[in-house]
Amino acid sequence: MPSHVVTTATETYTCTVQNGISAQIRDFLPAKAGKVFVVTTPDVHQLYASHLAGFEVLHYPGGEPNKRLSVVETLADQMLARGADRSSVVVAFGGGICGDVGGFLAAIFMRGVPVIQVPTTLLAQVDAAVGGKTGVNLAGGKNLLGSFHQPHAVLIDPAVLRSLPEREYRAGLFEVIKHGIIASPELFAILAERSADVLAQHPEVLEKIIDESVRIKAGVVSADEKEGGLRRILNYGHTLGHALEAETNYSVLLHGEAVAYGMLAAGHLAVRTGHLDAATAAELSRVIHLYGPLPPVPGVTAEALAGHIYKDKKTIQGQTHFVLATAIGQTEIVRGIPHEAVVAAAAATLA
Ligand SMILES: NC(=O)c1ccc[n+]([C@@H]2O[C@H](COP(=O)([O-])OP(=O)(O)OC[C@H]3O[C@@H](n4cnc5c(N)ncnc54)[C@H](O)[C@@H]3O)[C@@H](O)[C@H]2O)c1
Ligand SMILES: [Zn+2]
Missing domain, CATH: 3.40.50.1970 (Rossmann fold)
Structure with missing residues (x-):
C-alpha cells in the first residue's frame, strides 16, 4: 500500500x-x-x-x-x-x-x-x-x-x-503539473508523455501521479510545517494565479486553472530574467496546454495583474519574491524582480 x-x-x-x-x-x-x-x-x-x-x-x-x-x-x-x-x-x-x-x-x-x-x-x-x-x-x-x-x-x-466533474479533475491536474515542475522530472515526464491515460484516469497512471504528488507535498511539509522557507516552493504559479482569481472575482476560473495561468507566466518571467532557457519554458507551456483549455479571462490587463501582485505582497513583507523554475524539477526563489518584467510576463500570458 x-x-x-x-x-x-x-x-x-x-x-x-x-x-x-x-x-x-x-x-x-x-x-x-x-x-x-x-x-x-x-x-x-x-x-x-x-x-x-x-x-x-x-x-x-x-x-x-x-x-x-x-x-x-x-x-x-x-x-x-x-x-x-x-x-x-x-x-x-x-x-x-x-x-x-x-x-x-x-x-x-x-x-x-x-x-x-x-x-x-x-x-x-x-x-x-x-x-x-x-x-x-x-x-x-x-x-x-x-x-x-x-x-x-x-x-x-x-x-x-x-464521479468528479471533468473540469474539476483537470483543474486538479494543474497542481500535479506544479509538483512535477518544482520537484519531479519523473512525474513531469508522465504528464508530458501519457496525457491521454492521465485524462482517462487510467488506474495505474492515476495512482502513480497522485502518489508522486503526495510524496512531494508530504516531504515539503515535513521539512517546513509552517511555511518558513521550503514550503514556499509550493506557491509556484500561485502569485499571478491568485492575482488572476482576485481580478476575476473568483467567478471565472477554478483555482487550478488560475494556477495554470500563473505557471505560464512564471515560465515567461523565468526566461525574461535569465533563469530558464526558452526551450524548457516552451515544454512547460506545451504540457500545461495538454490539460486545457483554460477559460478565457477577457478584460483582465497585465497592468492590473502586476499591480495586484505588488500591492498584495507589500502588505505582507515589503518585498516581492517569485518562485521560478530553473529546470524541470528545480526552482529558485527570486527577489527584486522589476515591475516591468512582471507586466511583460503577464502580457505574454494573456496574449
Ligand atoms: N488547506 C490547504 O492546504 C489547501 C490547499 C489548497 C486549497 N485549499 C482549499 O480547497 C478549496 C478548494 O477545494 P476543491 O477544489 O476540492 O473544491 P470543492 O471542495 O469545492 O469541491 C469541488 C466540487 O466537487 C464536489 N465533489 C467533491 N468530490 C467529489 C466527487 N468525488 N465526486 C463528485 N463531486 C465531488 C464538491 O461537492 C464541490 O461541488 C478552497 O477553499 C481552497 O482554499 C486548501
Ligand atoms: Zn494551489
Whole structure:
C-alpha cells in the first residue's frame, strides 16, 4: 500500500494512496475513538453513503461562500447535540473546502479532536488534505481565520475521482503539473508523455501521479510545517494565479486553472530574467496546454495583474519574491524582480 509519512514538530501520520480506501475509514480510527462525525457535502454524501454507514453525518452546504465561521459553529452545535465529547473524531470527506472546514472544526472543538482527511477531489488529494492547514474565510479575504491541525491520517482513494466533474479533475491536474515542475522530472515526464491515460484516469497512471504528488507535498511539509522557507516552493504559479482569481472575482476560473495561468507566466518571467532557457519554458507551456483549455479571462490587463501582485505582497513583507523554475524539477526563489518584467510576463500570458 503506497503511503507517505508526514512528520512535524507535534505529529507523525501517514497519507495512504489506495483504490477503495475511502470505504475503510474504520480501520484508521485512533484507538479508543468515540463517536465519529463525518463532515461532507450533500452531493458527495449521496454518492458515497455506503462508505459512511454507521457514522454520524454532518452536512456542510458546500461552496466557498459557506466556508465561514458561522457554519463551523453550526456544525459544532450539531456535534454536541448528537453526543460528541473529547473522544470524538471528525472525518472530513469531500473536496478541499470540506477538508478546510472539517479540519478547522476538529482543531477547535473542545480545544481539538482528531481529524481524518478523506479528500475526494484531485486538488484535495494532491494538495489541500496534506499539511494540516485548516480554516475559513472572512469577508475581507480567503482563509484568513484558521489554524494548523495535522490530521490523524489521510486516506486518498483515486477511485472516487471517477464521479468528479471533468473540469474539476483537470483543474486538479494543474497542481500535479506544479509538483512535477518544482520537484519531479519523473512525474513531469508522465504528464508530458501519457496525457491521454492521465485524462482517462487510467488506474495505474492515476495512482502513480497522485502518489508522486503526495510524496512531494508530504516531504515539503515535513521539512517546513509552517511555511518558513521550503514550503514556499509550493506557491509556484500561485502569485499571478491568485492575482488572476482576485481580478476575476473568483467567478471565472477554478483555482487550478488560475494556477495554470500563473505557471505560464512564471515560465515567461523565468526566461525574461535569465533563469530558464526558452526551450524548457516552451515544454512547460506545451504540457500545461495538454490539460486545457483554460477559460478565457477577457478584460483582465497585465497592468492590473502586476499591480495586484505588488500591492498584495507589500502588505505582507515589503518585498516581492517569485518562485521560478530553473529546470524541470528545480526552482529558485527570486527577489527584486522589476515591475516591468512582471507586466511583460503577464502580457505574454494573456496574449
Ligand atoms: N488547506 C490547504 O492546504 C489547501 C490547499 C489548497 C486549497 N485549499 C482549499 O480547497 C478549496 C478548494 O477545494 P476543491 O477544489 O476540492 O473544491 P470543492 O471542495 O469545492 O469541491 C469541488 C466540487 O466537487 C464536489 N465533489 C467533491 N468530490 C467529489 C466527487 N468525488 N465526486 C463528485 N463531486 C465531488 C464538491 O461537492 C464541490 O461541488 C478552497 O477553499 C481552497 O482554499 C486548501
Ligand atoms: Zn494551489
